Amino acid sequence: MSETLQGAGRPVPAESSWTPVDGRLLDVEDLFVEFRTRDGVAKAINGVSFSLDEGETLAVLGESGSGKSVTAQAIMGILDSPPGFITGGRIRYCGTDLLGLTEKQRREVRGPEISMIFQDALSSLNPVFPVGWQIAEMLRVHRGANRSDAREGAIRLMERVNIPAARQRVNAFPHQFSGGMRQRIMIAMAIALDPAVLIADEPTTALDVTVQAQIMALLAELQEERRMGLILITHDLGVVADVADRIAVMYAGRLVETADVHPIYAAPAHPYTKGLLASIPRLDQKGQELSAIGGLPPNLTRIPPGCPFNPRCPYAQDVCRHDPPPPLIEVRPGRRSACHFTDRVLADSEVEFDHTHPGAQEEGR
Template sequence: MTTTQKTVPKTETGYQPGPDGLLLEVDDLHVEFHTEDGVARAINGVNFSLHAGETLAILGESGSGKSVTAQAIMGILDMPPARIPQGEVRYCGHDLLTMAEDRRRRTRGPEISMIFQDALSSLNPVFPVGWQIAEMFRKHRGMNKSDSMAQAVRLMERVNIPGAKDRIKAYPHQFSGGMRQRIMIAMSIALDPAVLIADEPTTALDVTVQAQIMNLLAELQEERNMGLILITHDLGVVADVADRIAVMYSGRIMESADVYELYRKPAHPYTLGLLESIPRLDQKGQELSAIGGLPPNLLRLPSGCEFNPRCRFAQDICRRDRPELLPVAPDRLSACHFREEIYHG
């Protein structure tokens, strides 16, 4: 959760956050993919910011653009076929998209780090996990083998891997899914980043392990006062850990709000549909609702509002004019022509 009293993280590159702890600003970001069938517009004008100690959850169905946004921030999109035709990603006021590649590499890892959603495919199967963690210190800090391995043990202990000293030479396949995810977390925090992006960090884990991983991330954020971007499709995962939520659909942010306000009073039909599709203790025995239809083809986005083919509130204006992301209440934004009606019920 937001911690404004602490000192903001120091940055190795000499970049310093603003006086209010502002770390990251994404401004009018567009990402497109050039394919044989045409241009797929994956990100269409995304805007958000992140402060030290804050957790921003980016929420949406598969294909909404969450992971592409994260990859654009990290600078790990394959270009081509990807292209960023416009927008800025400012870290401590410096645009990452126009930064020289060598400086971008020094920012990636020590300053902005990422946990990927599939730990088994993200870890190298032919190297012991301790070696992979220690490599961060060898490459970025110039440590020798023994010192870097000692740091790897320390990090494995910090993320609660039992018998870290004995398991440092074990390989990824010798760990459970939850333990592999802890190793990924250890690698991502090794260099003390100011911004951590967690892309579906609890995918394919059972609910008990999910809770353990989310609690661990919350503890680490509190210790280090990191800015955390949590990417997920699961409303239940973010309820207890996020400060703000940005709801994405078809490459756009459809709604942005404080987490408690969004759950209490959604201001966009898509958010309303997502909330109606999850089980609730106070609605035992009631049939869950589902959002009809499928997300749009990014090669042929619908005219007007991208959500209009699936929206039960859609009218002619929705099929004709694309709504802007505009205020509906203090610290509340919604990209819907009928945001006032939906918000006020």
């Protein structure tokens, strides 16, 4: 039984050979993923690169279809093949390329080292088994715990994620819990083996605002407590403002902007990020109209030439339609953007921020 189930921090199993390299847990390098369908090849991921350090929270943002969940599935090694194929790149965990491992070796990483919270708890939990049995299964299979110890471990994990009366509810079935409680059970399963990296895929989908805040606070607490690297996948920029260290914005399978959390909210450098931020309702402005990005994300089997965002972009010019997609380059220290007109977007963003936040200069923007 691991030390964490007895109340301590994240242990490193004696047999584990996984050691972060200079604090770096994960490196995704130039990742490409395709889905081969009857309608053609869908280019779901197109050269994505990012990293994750111990204790860091990286938020990956974008609309549905931008490639967030596919990136997570590629990291976990759970892409359905066919039709999904990783066609290029590397996924390094503690310096080792996971794409070079056998399936048996990947199973030794999946769960004990890198774990995932799936976005739909009701469909992810097995409806015919008690929730305690499903949590305990992780401990029986991966830690060799006997039934009694595994059950006690499941109860402690349920208590840790703040499920009331865990000992009495350990034999309850998923349908007997609310949506927020089911999401907590999913979190308990994900942390059962003390992973170093936790991927949370839309963990607050379909939850009300109060429960969203509770789930986000719990994830932040667990991340700090266990020094996990946390990848938080969401389409809602408002959810991650207080918990993320860095933000990566995706569109059409590409990263279009990366930055520390505060600068990106203060002055986005890419038109897509700017549009996402403008769509968030603001409590300090009464009667404002909700802004929306016109059009729809592209069909990934027919991504438009040039910058993929150009059909929806208010800054688009001929260079955006005909030249190759702009690379993700550093535009300021710690900030990268993939736009031909980053300077103009930043300047506009800063003017708008100054106008709507009169105290920005004093706050040290």
